[in-house]
Amino acid sequence: MIEPVDAFSNTKPTMGALMRRHHMFLIALLSSRFAIAQYPTPQGTAVPAPLARQNPFSAASSLPFQAPPFDKIGDADFQPAIEEGMTRNLAEVEAIANNPDAPTFANTIEAMERSGAMLTRVQRVFGALTQSNTNPTLQRIQADEAPRLAAHRDAIYLNPKLFARVKAIYDQRDTLNLDPESKELVERYYRNFVRAGARLSDADKTALRALNKEQSQLTTEYRKRVLNATNASAIVLDTKEELAGLSDADIAAAAEAAKSRNMPGKYVLTLQNTTQQPPQTYLENRALRERLFNGSVQRGDGGPNDTKAIASRLAQLRAQRSKLLGFPNYAAFNLDDEMAKTPENAIKFMTDMVPAATEKARGEAARMQKLIDQQGGGFKLQPWDWQFYAEQVRKAEYDLDESQVRPYFELDHVLRDGVFFAANKLYAITFKERKDVPIYHPDVRVFEVTDADGKPLALFYADFFSRPSKSGGAWTGAFVGQSKLLGMKPAVYNVENFTKPASGQPALLSFSDVTTMFHEFGHALHGMFSNVKYPTLAGSSVPRDFVEFPSQFNEHWALEPTVFANFAKHYQTGAAMPQALVDKIKKSRTFNQGFATTEYLAAALLDMAWHTLSADAPLQDVTKFEPEALERYHVNMTEVPPRYHTTYFSHIWGGGYAAGYYAYLWSEVLDDDAYYWFREHGGMTRANGQRYRDLILSRGGTANPAAMYREFRGRDPIVEPLLIERGLAARPPG
Numbered sequence: 073m074i075e076p077v078d079a080f081s082n083t084k085p086t087m088g089a090l091m092r093r094h095h096m097f098l099i100a101l102l103s104s105r106f107a108i109a110q111y112p113t114p115q116g117t118a119v120p121a122p123l124a125r126q127n128p129f130s131a132a133s134s135l136p137f138q139a140p141p142f143d144k145i146g147d148a149d150f151q152p153a154i155e156e157g158m159t160r161n162l163a164e165v166e167a168i169a170n171n172p173d174a175p176t177f178a179n180t181i182e183a184m185e186r187s188g189a190m191l192t193r194v195q196r197v198f199g200a201l202t203q204s205n206t207n208p209t210l211q212r213i214q215a216d217e218a219p220r221l222a223a224h225r226d227a228i229y230l231n232p233k234l235f236a237r238v239k240a241i242y243d244q245r246d247t248l249n250l251d252p253e254s255k256e257l258v259e260r261y262y263r264n265f266v267r268a269g270a271r272l273s274d275a276d277k278t279a280l281r282a283l284n285k286e287q288s289q290l291t292t293e294y295r296k297r298v299l300n301a302t303n304a305s306a307i308v309l310d311t312k313e314e315l316a317g318l319s320d321a322d323i324a325a326a327a328e329a330a331k332s333r334n335m336p337g338k339y340v341l342t343l344q345n346t347t348q349q350p351p352q353t354y355l356e357n358r359a360l361r362e363r364l365f366n367g368s369v370q371r372g373d374g375g376p377n378d379t380k381a382i383a384s385r386l387a388q389l390r391a392q393r394s395k396l397l398g399f400p401n402y403a404a405f406n407l408d409d410e411m412a413k414t415p416e417n418a419i420k421f422m423t424d425m426v427p428a429a430t431e432k433a434r435g436e437a438a439r440m441q442k443l444i445d446q447q448g449g450g451f452k453l454q455p456w457d458w459q460f461y462a463e464q465v466r467k468a469e470y471d472l473d474e475s476q477v478r479p480y481f482e483l484d485h486v487l488r489d490g491v492f493f494a495a496n497k498l499y500a501i502t503f504k505e506r507k508d509v510p511i512y513h514p515d516v517r518v519f520e521v522t523d524a525d526g527k528p529l530a531l532f533y534a535d536f537f538s539r540p541s542k543s544g545g546a547w548t549g550a551f552v553g554q555s556k557l558l559g560m561k562p563a564v565y566n567v568e569n570f571t572k573p574a575s576g577q578p579a580l581l582s583f584s585d586v587t588t589m590f591h592e593f594g595h596a597l598h599g600m601f602s603n604v605k606y607p608t609l610a611g612s613s614v615p616r617d618f619v620e621f622p623s624q625f626n627e628h629w630a631l632e633p634t635v636f637a638n639f640a641k642h643y644q645t646g647a648a649m650p651q652a653l654v655d656k657i658k659k660s661r662t663f664n665q666g667f668a669t670t671e672y673l674a675a676a677l678l679d680m681a682w683h684t685l686s687a688d689a690p691l692q693d694v695t696k697f698e699p700e701a702l703e704r705y706h707v708n709m710t711e712v713p714p715r716y717h718t719t720y721f722s723h724i725w726g727g728g729y730a731a732g733y734y735a736y737l738w739s740e741v742l743d744d745d746a747y748y749w750f751r752e753h754g755g756m757t758r759a760n761g762q763r764y765r766d767l768i769l770s771r772g773g774t775a776n777p778a779a780m781y782r783e784f785r786g787r788d789p790i791v792e793p794l795l796i797e798r799g800l801a802a803r804p805p806g
């Protein structure tokens with residue numbers, strides 16, 4: 073199985089109130105299955121220490137679904153397992169490359185699909201834990217191994233004998249009688265080799281290797297600094313009075329957060345990844361709102377965790393890398409392999425939406441300014457005021473109070489009677505909690521998923537609560553990927569950052585959290601329903617601008633009346649949510665969408681600005697580049713800063729979303745359009761669910777995504793459903 077670029081480009085996610093999700097999808101499918109070829113370590117030659125006999129990664133797990141034996145895995149196991157995994161993988165790949173027999177699909181492509189089993193096992197677990205339960209030891213291993221794994225990938229992709237075999241098969245692909253999936257796999261391999269530099273001269277290959285190594289070091293360092301800066305920017309408060317406006321549960325959580333940081337008696341407001349911070353919605357103390365906001369936007373800007381130089385070098389380095397590969401800039405390189413195809417298509421898609429979004433945002437700002445003036449505020453609306461006054465407008469115009477709805481969204485109800493219930497209605501799958509499967513943290517829960525025909529389908533892990541060892545946001549990945557060739561069924565996980573309730577208290581979610589659960593579970597379904605032969609094409613191995621389609625699509629079921637009524641029950645009385653309150657939630661969905669769309673477009677266009685720089689452009693000054701870029705695309709509203717500033721935009725600098733942040737909105741076109749197909753065809757029926765599963769969810773990357781979508785929808789996607797859903801276009805009557 074071959075993965076694009078950075079073997080550690082796992083995840084980095086995000087979420088915020090008032091927004092549709094923009095979580096990163098965790099590519100836990102990474103794991104090149106190839107070995108490092110005589111690549112020297114920073115210290116010398118790579119000679120892994122002999123593997124302890126009991127290393128838990130050395131053989132396939134004997135647990136159900138080959139679940140990782142977390143009860144036997146210690147921090148000390150990872151580095152030797154990664155090293156040994158690379159060594160074994162090297163031997164396998166060398167054997168394939170040096171095979172004296174003429175290249176065939178079986179002895180080359182399929183043989184590569186079978187290679188790298190140990191490395192895959194350890195990387196999937198290691199990649200997951202460095203995001204969801206990291207510590208200084210794991211961070212050090214990650215820093216050590218990231219450049220070595222990048223070099224390992226290069227050793228495979230830049231191996232001329234191996235490429236010659238892949239190319240020979242690619243050239244004959246139309247005469248080999250391959251089934252469609254196998255043919256797709258051949259094309260994928262060939263494309264990945266070419267995109268990794270297989271056709272370059274030796275001198276250019278050497279230059280590329282150096283850039284790849286530097287990139288992997290810089291992305292790892294960027295992630296580490298953002299995590300450190302985010303933890304360091306948490307706001308510590310001495311008195312409860314300062315938190316006026318927050319709910320009792322949020323205050324208790326702030327006290328708990330202080331306790332876990334050895335500051336008993338104090339209160340800690342922790343930061344989320346995004347620019348805007350959820351407590352700003354409630355904090356009455358304007359100075360504290362400003363302080364929280366400043367703590368957020370100053371992350372990575374100065375101090376020991378400064379990320380500016382890393383970001384500007386990464387932008388330059390990626391441009392240089394792309395030039396070597398024959399592209400004018402990184403965005404052109406990246407989008408060549410996406411559904412959008414060119415940066416021009418993606419940029420136009422977004423700039424077409426800018427006027428409607430900013431006009432709506434300006435209207436929202438004017439409405440709030442009026443409110444401030446009516447209250448005799450005597451100040452101009454600032455970004456740290458936005459959510460606070462937006463909430464007041466929401467209460468006044470929609471009469472919806474977040475604290476009124478939370479008691480109806482108790483986590484376990486949402487999970488079992490909402491998320492699982494919807495999946496059962498559509499796909500007839502069932503869930504049983506298992507307490508006997510080892511876990512990596514006491515908060516993690518495991519469910520066995522049974523298919524409609526009664527056969528075991530997958531294992532599903534859920535890790536809901538925030539903690540300092542976890543990156544911000546929400547994401548999905550797999551400890552075990554599906555493959556008929558390898559006889560493997562999926563073990564998939566969802567990670568979220570819900571506030572952990574004080575002990576003994578129920579976890580009461582916001583509607584935004586509820587939506588997050590449905591979102592991540594949509595990714596999980598994509599992994600669990602995967603029904604393909606080859607691991608490289610399994611589950612979410614689809615273009616980035618397609619990968620958020622199943623997840624965002626699944627969000628729609630949260631508000632489906634039969635689903636909603638089933639899970640939205642008062643946690644104490646069991647009473648259904650009053651219809652008036654349900655109506656308010658629905659009505660308020662388009663509320664603040666001018667802001668949400670604008671802050672998203674600003675971040676996504678900023679991403680494009682960075683990644684359309686050419687290779688000969690000088691290193692950019694972040695503090696000048698960013699405002700100029702925002703102005704160029706007309707998304708420079710003071711009150712609506714980008715959802716991420718350059719200095720903490722982990723999606724693009726620390727994750728796999730470089731020149732790809734637009735993908736969420738692109739996928740949203742698909743998900744809204746697909747949802748409208750359901751509405752036009754009788755809604756949430758078992759038959760419709762099966763059709764969607766068969767034509768989209770089960771197919772992974774075995775077919776062209778545009779063609780797959782067309783087969784499901786009967787035509788190409790259109791943007792109107794998205795504009796209607798976001799309130800940027802009028803809903804048609806009826």
Ligand SMILES: [Zn+2]
Pocket residue numbers: 093094095096097591592595620623
């Ligand atoms: Zn997602």
